[in-house]
Amino acid sequence: LKQEALEKVSKSENVQSLKDVRVEYLGKKGPITEVLRGMGKLSKEERPVIGQLANEVRESIAAAIDTKQTRLEDEELEKQLEAESIDVTLPGRPVRVGGPHLLTSIVEEIEDLFIGMGFEIKEGPEVETDYYNFEALNLPKGHPARDMQDSFYITEELLLRTHTSPVQARTMGQKDGNEPVKMICPGKVYRRDTDDATHSHQFTQLEGLLVDKHVRMSDLKGVLNAFAKQMFGAERDIRLRPSFFPFTEPSVEMDISCKVCEGKGCSVCKGTGWIEILGAGMVHPNVLEMAGYDPKEYSGFAFGMGPERIAMLKYGVDDIRNFYTNDIRFLEQYHKA
Numbered sequence: 027l028k029q030e031a032l033e034k035v036s037k038s039e040n041v042q043s044l045k046d047v048r049v050e051y052l053g054k055k056g057p058i059t060e061v062l063r064g065m066g067k068l069s070k071e072e073r074p075v076i077g078q079l080a081n082e083v084r085e086s087i088a089a090a091i092d093t094k095q096t097r098l099e100d101e102e103l104e105k106q107l108e109a110e111s112i113d114v115t116l117p118g119r120p121v122r123v124g125g126p127h128l129l130t131s132i133v134e135e136i137e138d139l140f141i142g143m144g145f146e147i148k149e150g151p152e153v154e155t156d157y158y159n160f161e162a163l164n165l166p167k168g169h170p171a172r173d174m175q176d177s178f179y180i181t182e183e184l185l186l187r188t189h190t191s192p193v194q195a196r197t198m199g200q201k202d203g204n205e206p207v208k209m210i211c212p213g214k215v216y217r218r219d220t221d222d223a224t225h226s227h228q229f230t231q232l233e234g235l236l237v238d239k240h241v242r243m244s245d246l247k248g249v250l251n252a253f254a255k256q257m258f259g260a261e262r263d264i265r266l267r268p269s270f271f272p273f274t275e276p277s278v279e280m281d282i283s284c285k286v287c288e289g290k291g292c293s294v295c296k297g298t299g300w301i302e303i304l305g306a307g308m309v310h311p312n313v314l315e316m317a318g319y320d321p322k323e324y325s326g327f328a329f330g331m332g333p334e335r336i337a338m339l340k341y342g343v344d345d346i347r348n349f350y351t352n353d354i355r356f357l358e359q360y361h362k363a
């Protein structure tokens with residue numbers, strides 16, 4: 027019996043069949059249990075001999091099963107580990123790395139440039155009151171120049187701001203009329219325009235304002251010249267042309283000279299050799315007065331530009347919608363390495 031059991035143990039190839047052997051030989055219905063149960067029927071002399079023998083057989087079978095079980099379990103664990111192991115020498119899968127949006131990069135570049143000249147960055151609400159968006163900027167209700175900026179009204183008094191100039195009106199208004207202001211305000215603005223290659227109902231502006239005693243137009247020209255040269259290259263010139271904005275007097279538009287070059291990467295420049303990049307002027311006395319400044323004592327200049335336009339000129343982007351459709355093939359070209 028022992029021999030037979032031990033043979034089965036050594037033939038068992040897995041934990042389950044070993045379990046079956048254990049039940050077959052050592053279980054409640056197995057031969058050894060049966061022998062032990064029948065002990066009562068044996069004579070006094072036979073009992074210890076048979077008992078000892080049965081126990082011996084049982085123990086050696088049990089020991090054999092235990093040993094084999096440990097081995098089988100080890101083997102199975104080994105197999106599992108092997109199957110689950112990671113081959114660290116395999117090449118990795120590349121991870122796509124993102125980067126700042128071209129518009130974000132341009133705005134940051136312009137910000138850095140003006141921070142370098144001592145300007146502070148200010149922000150304001152995109153849902154603006156009629157007062158700050160128009161009235162405080164010398165655009166009373168019914169003023170024809172309001173039509174220059176078709177607006178999204180929310181109520182009669184609230185609208186999506188059409189420019190970032192209200193941030194300037196708010197900042198001046200906080201100063202009690204006797205402190206200088208030197209700020210730029212980047213942000214989103216909204217106009218009721220039909221989207222095409224050069225128009226977008228939502229775009230970005232970055233405006234600047236400097237208010238102090240004795241601020242002159244030559245200060246404006248100096249700051250804008252420094253900006254243009256740092257942004258587009260030292261060889262570029264600027265020129266100011268008369269223009270009109272209700273909140274500045276006199277008002278100008280600034281052109282930069284075209285890059286002298288040919289082929290790809292050159293900014294598009296038709297005919298005159300100059301291209302318009304921003305609007306500016308001396309802050310209108312009415313605007314200063316409404317913000318609490320005495321226009322006889324204080325003066326200031328302001329300018330406003332569209333970072334999309336700056337980016338389009340700088341990088342030769344031909345459609346403003348590229349900034350908003352988020353085509354990865356467009357965006358990736360401008361990720362800095």
Ligand code: PHE
Pocket residue numbers: 188189190191233271274305306307328329330331
């Ligand atoms: N706010 C003007 C616009 O949206 C830009 C501008 C700002 C012009 C400051 C002059 C001075 O068109």
